[in-house]
Amino acid sequence: MAAFDVLHAFFKARVTITDDEFALMRSVMVPRSLASGAFLLRAGEIAQQAAFVANGCLRSYTVDSKGKEHIVQFAPETYWLADTTSLMTRAPSQFFFEAIEDSDLLLLDGPGHERLVRDVRGYAESFRTGLQKHAAAKDRRIVSAMSASAEERYLEFLNTYPSIVTRVPQWMLASYLGISPETLSRIRKNLSRRKPRRARGGQPSGNENQSR
Amino acid sequence: MAAFDVLHAFFKARVTITDDEFALMRSVMVPRSLASGAFLLRAGEIAQQAAFVANGCLRSYTVDSKGKEHIVQFAPETYWLADTTSLMTRAPSQFFFEAIEDSDLLLLDGPGHERLVRDVRGYAESFRTGLQKHAAAKDRRIVSAMSASAEERYLEFLNTYPSIVTRVPQWMLASYLGISPETLSRIRKNLSRRKPRRARGGQPSGNENQSR
DNA sequence: CGAGCGCTTGATTGAGTTCAAAAATCGTGG
DNA sequence: CCACGATTTTTGAACTCAATCAAGCGCTCG
Numbered sequence: 001m002a003a004f005d006v007l008h009a010f011f012k013a014r015v016t017i018t019d020d021e022f023a024l025m026r027s028v029m030v031p032r033s034l035a036s037g038a039f040l041l042r043a044g045e046i047a048q049q050a051a052f053v054a055n056g057c058l059r060s061y062t063v064d065s066k067g068k069e070h071i072v073q074f075a076p077e078t079y080w081l082a083d084t085t086s087l088m089t090r091a092p093s094q095f096f097f098e099a100i101e102d103s104d105l106l107l108l109d110g111p112g113h114e115r116l117v118r119d120v121r122g123y124a125e126s127f128r129t130g131l132q133k134h135a136a137a138k139d140r141r142i143v144s145a146m147s148a149s150a151e152e153r154y155l156e157f158l159n160t161y162p163s164i165v166t167r168v169p170q171w172m173l174a175s176y177l178g179i180s181p182e183t184l185s186r187i188r189k190n191l192s193r194r195k196p197r198r199a200r201g202g203q204p205s206g207n208e209n210q211s212r
Numbered sequence: 213m214a215a216f217d218v219l220h221a222f223f224k225a226r227v228t229i230t231d232d233e234f235a236l237m238r239s240v241m242v243p244r245s246l247a248s249g250a251f252l253l254r255a256g257e258i259a260q261q262a263a264f265v266a267n268g269c270l271r272s273y274t275v276d277s278k279g280k281e282h283i284v285q286f287a288p289e290t291y292w293l294a295d296t297t298s299l300m301t302r303a304p305s306q307f308f309f310e311a312i313e314d315s316d317l318l319l320l321d322g323p324g325h326e327r328l329v330r331d332v333r334g335y336a337e338s339f340r341t342g343l344q345k346h347a348a349a350k351d352r353r354i355v356s357a358m359s360a361s362a363e364e365r366y367l368e369f370l371n372t373y374p375s376i377v378t379r380v381p382q383w384m385l386a387s388y389l390g391i392s393p394e395t396l397s398r399i400r401k402n403l404s405r406r407k408p409r410r411a412r413g414g415q416p417s418g419n420e421n422q423s424r
Numbered sequence: 425c426g427a428g429c430g431c432t433t434g435a436t437t438g439a440g441t442t443c444a445a446a447a448a449t450c451g452t453g454g
Numbered sequence: 455c456c457a458c459g460a461t462t463t464t465t466g467a468a469c470t471c472a473a474t475c476a477a478g479c480g481c482t483c484g
Contacts, residue, residue, distance in 0.1 A: 062355055070355045085348045088341070129300070131343060136297045138350040143274055143282045145357040146390025150472065171430070178358025183472055185432055362440070382463065395440055397464055 003031050003054035003104045010052075010078050015122030024119060028112035034058075034099035041083065041097040046090055049109040050082030051075075056103025057167060060095050061175070071176040074164050080130065100168060150179045151187050215243050215266035215316045222264075222290050227334030236331060240324035246270075246311035253295065253309040258302055261321040262294030263287075268315025269379060272307050273387070283388040286376050292342065312380060362391045363399050 001009075004026055011017045011025075029052070034040060040058065041047055051058075057076040060083075061069050072095065075081040086093035087110060108116070116123040144153055154177060158165055165173065174184040213221075216238055223229045223237075241264070246252060252270065253259055263270075269288040272295075273281050284307065287293040298305035299322060320328070328335040356365055366389060370377055377385065386396040 064355065064359050066359075068359060070359055072351060072355065084344050088344060131347075132296050132300060135343075135347060135350070138347070138354065139284060142350065142353055142357060143276065143284065145354060147276050147280060147282055169430070180473055181431075182433085182474080186472090189432080381461090383461095392441060393463075394442085394465085397462095398440090401464080 001055070003106050004029075006054040006077060006104075007052060007106055011122060011126065014126050017120065017122045021120045021122065025116060025123070028115055029106040029108050032105045032107055034103045034105065036099050036102050039096060039098050040081075040105070041093055041095060043094055043096055044092050045086075047083040047086035047093050049107040050080060050084075050087065050113065051097070052106040052108070053077055053079050053081060054104040054106055056099060056101040057164075058097055058099050058103060059168070059172060060097050062094050062096070069175055070178070071172055074161070074168060074172075074176065076164060076167070100172070145178060150177065150183055151190070153177050153179075154184065154187050155191075213267070215318050216241075218266040218289060218316075219264060219318055223334055223338065226338050229332065229334040233332045233334065237328060237335070240327055241318040241320050244317045244319055246315045246317065248311050248314050251308060251310050252293075252317070253305055253307060255306055255308055256304050259295040259298035259305050261319040262292060262296075262299065262325065263309070264318040264320070265289055265291050265293060266316040266318055268311060268313040269376075270309055270311050270315060271380070271384060272309050274306050274308070281387055282390070283384055286373070286380065286384075286388065288376060288379070312384070357390060362389065362395055363402070365389050365391075366396065366399050367403075 007025065007029070008022060011022070030049075032051075034056070036056075040051060043063065053075050055077055057074060058081055059071050060073045060075065060081060061071045063069055073081070081097055083093045083095050083097075085091065086095075117127065118124075144156060148156065154173075157173070157177060170184055170188075171181040174181045177184065179187075219237065219241070220234060223234070242261075244263075246268070248268075252263060255275065265287050267289055269286060270293055271283050272285045272287065272293060273283045275281055285293070293309055295305045295307050295309075297303065298307075329339065330336075356368060360368065366385075369385070369389060382396055382400075383393040386393045389396065
């Protein structure tokens, strides 16, 4: 599906938006494609715009003082990705935004965002609720990182983002969960022993139980 | 200092605000005092308002599935405290907000907030930058929780919130850092051996260097 | 077709937890 | 102001989870 169609579907599913309003969005957002492995932003650069992921998937990560990568977020289709701190303060970013699949993005710079907040009611609304959900998710992740075991965190992730698990390499998942690839491999082995996997060619089981 | 004076100082230090605007804020925010140990919000209740802490200190915490407490945030004077999720969705909160010192608050309900966002330029501005800073702090805490050792996290906290360390009991600090009280005690012992503390009353003995 | 990358498996190690109990500190009533 | 009980904090010992180090295997992609 074309990038702007994904965007349109995204908003129609959440808020009411007129054709005029969408035309405005279309005029301020700039399409851009990234090949898998290409970067939208590197640490040290100053972020120029936020991105709506229409197709594909990106990851954002930091590199800590010991040179180790830590994945902060995955952003598959219909996710937004931005370093708002760098964007607003013009300070160098701490993050890398890298496409991990061939991806289509729609970019929105600071003035464009202001324009949409002012002139597109549904945008402002969706932006606000998005921030709020995002903040709540971060709180949960903090508590989970500090209190849950590696296996519990993996199972949580499985429940919360079932679609992502199948798309990203295991070592990225491990990085996101804050565990070593070896540990994740062992966790999966244990789980598949205890709760045996459905056979690999069989009927679609249909039970992707929805998270809340 | 009286609660509204603290609020006034808070805004004057960050944005420009007219007397009329501040009069409006005064009219929509409701003072409330909490004795140490009293709750502003309990898990299961629906949050009714955000709070500005003018004096004292609160903590917010959740209780996980195993019945263990996890402190999510400390809120000393000039901090804001709110469960925006519960506030906006009218869903039961996951959090407890408890005063850990006798505290003076100024409460702001949903409509009051909307009013201020609309009519007080500086409020909307400060609200937005506040959200942004808060989100960035959470990202840092996530990465830190996943990558740093207990000692590193403690030192980070010491640097970031030096004033809080002296005010809260150690077991609360441990809960915030996601480590056991015993571990925090041992960390402090090690640090004071390595980077000797000023002596408590007696002669400084000189050489504490009995390394392991 | 070979090299490298990702995943697995095993062995070892270490940071941090848990359990238990002593020592220090705090607050409250007499 | 002191004493007593209740929290906190400290200390010790055993144990656990997950990291690290080290091979080995199987793909794929160049």
